[in-house]
Amino acid sequence: MDKTPLSFSSKVGLLILVTSIFFLNFLSRILPAPLMSSIEKDLGLVHAEAGSFFLLISIGYCSSLAGSGFLFRWLTHRRIIILSSIATGIALLIVAVGKTYWAINFGLILLGLVAGAYLPSGITTITSSIKAGNWGKAIAVHELAPAVAYIAAPLISELLLKVCSWQGVLASIGTASILLGLLFLRMGRGGDFKGEPPNFTNLGILMKQRAFWIMVIFFSCGIASSMGVFSMLPLYLVAERGFDRSYANMVIGISRIPPVVMALISGWISDRLGPKRTMKYALVFNGVTTILLGVVPEGWLLFMVFMQPMLSACFFPAGFTLLSRISSDNVRNIFISMTIFFAYLIGAGLIPTGMGVLGDAGQFALAISLTGCMILMSVVLFRYLKYEENQSS
Secondary structure, rough: OOOOOOHHHHHHHHHHHHHHHHHHHHHHHHHHHHHHHHHHHOOOOOOHHHHHHHHHHHHHHHHHHHHHHHHHOOOOHHHHHHHHHHHHHHHHHHHHHHHOOHHHHHHHHHHHHHOHHHHHHHHHHHHHHHHHHHHHHHHHHOOOHHHHHHHHHHHHHHHHHHOHHHHHHHHHHHHHHHHHHHHHHHOOOOOOOOOOOOOHHHHHHHHHOOHHHHHHHHHHHHHHHHHHHHHHHHHHHHHHHHHHHHHHHHHHHHOOHHHHHHHHHHHHHHHHHHHHHHHHHHHHHHHHHHHHHHHHHHHHHHHHHHHHHOOOOHHHHHHHHHHHHHHHHHHHHHHHHHHHHHHHHHHHHHHHHHHHHHHOOOHHHHHHHHHHHHHHHHHHHHOOOOOOOOOOE
C-alpha cells in the first residue's frame, strides 16, 4: 500500500479515470430529469409523483452514504469505486425493464443506494494520491464530471429518444457504467487502503462540531442550486412556461456549457481566493439568479436559464477542498459521507419534491424563487464557520 501523495501531473491518468466514473455516476442520477416529460406521459404521473423520483434516488443515495463507512472495514476505496460503478449500471438496467410505477421506484432507490458508495472513496482516493497544494486543481478536474453531465443529460436524451424509448436511454448509460467499472478494475490504481469505519465515538465528535452542520447547510444549498433546480427545470419550462420538450432540453443542455469553463478554472479560483470566499461568492450568485429564474418575464427567461448555473461549478471544488482541510485522512471519508448524506437528502430530494408539489398547485415559479431565497440566506452562516485546519493539509 502506498499512500504517499504525488505531484498533480503524475496522477493525471488516475484522475481522468476516476472523473469518468463520477461522470456516469452523476449522469445516472440526473438522467430522469430530461426524460421526465416522456416518463410522465408514459406512466400517467402528476408533477409531485415525478418529483418524488428524485426523492427516492436521494433516499437511496443518502442511505448509502450513511452506511458506506461500514464497507471500509472490509473493502479498500479502490474496490468500492469498482463495485459502485458496476452496480450503478445494473440498477439503471433494472429501472429500464421496470413495467410499473412501483417497480421503477424500487430501481431508483437501488440506483441511489449503489451510486452513493462512490463519492467518499472517490474524493479520498484523489486527496490521498495528490499533494495537498494541488487539491483545488485536482478536485476541480473531478468536478468537471457533473458540469459535463448537466450538458450531456438533455442532449444524450434527445439524441437517443429519436431511436429508442426512455427505457433504452437508461439501458445505454447503464451498460456504459458497467464497462467503465470493469476498465477501472483492470487499469485503475490508487485508493488501495481502507478508510476508518464509523463508530459512536467519531460520529459523536462529528455531530458536535458546529463546522459540520454549517457545511451541511452550505452543501444543501449548493446541491439545491445545481441538481435540485436542474431536476425540475425541464418540467417547469414545459408545463408552466410552454416550451416544447425538445427545445427545452436543448436549451438546458447548451446552458450548461459555460459552467464547464468555470469548472476548469474553479480550482485556480479556489486556490487563489481561498475556499471559504469562493463558496460565499458562488452561493450569493446562485441565490440571486435562482430567485430571478422564477420571477423574470418571458423575454428574460432564456437569459436566466443560462445565468443560473454559471457559478454552480465553482462551489463544489471549494467545498470539497474545505471539507478535506477540516478533516484528517483517516476520517475524511466519514466527514464527507455524513455531510453529503444530509445535504443530498435536502438539496436533491426534499427540495425537488417540494417543487413538484407546488408545481401541481400552479406555483412552479414560486417554488424556484423560494429555493433561491434559501440559498441566498445561507451566506450569513459564513461568519460562524470556524475550524482548526487539519495539519496534514
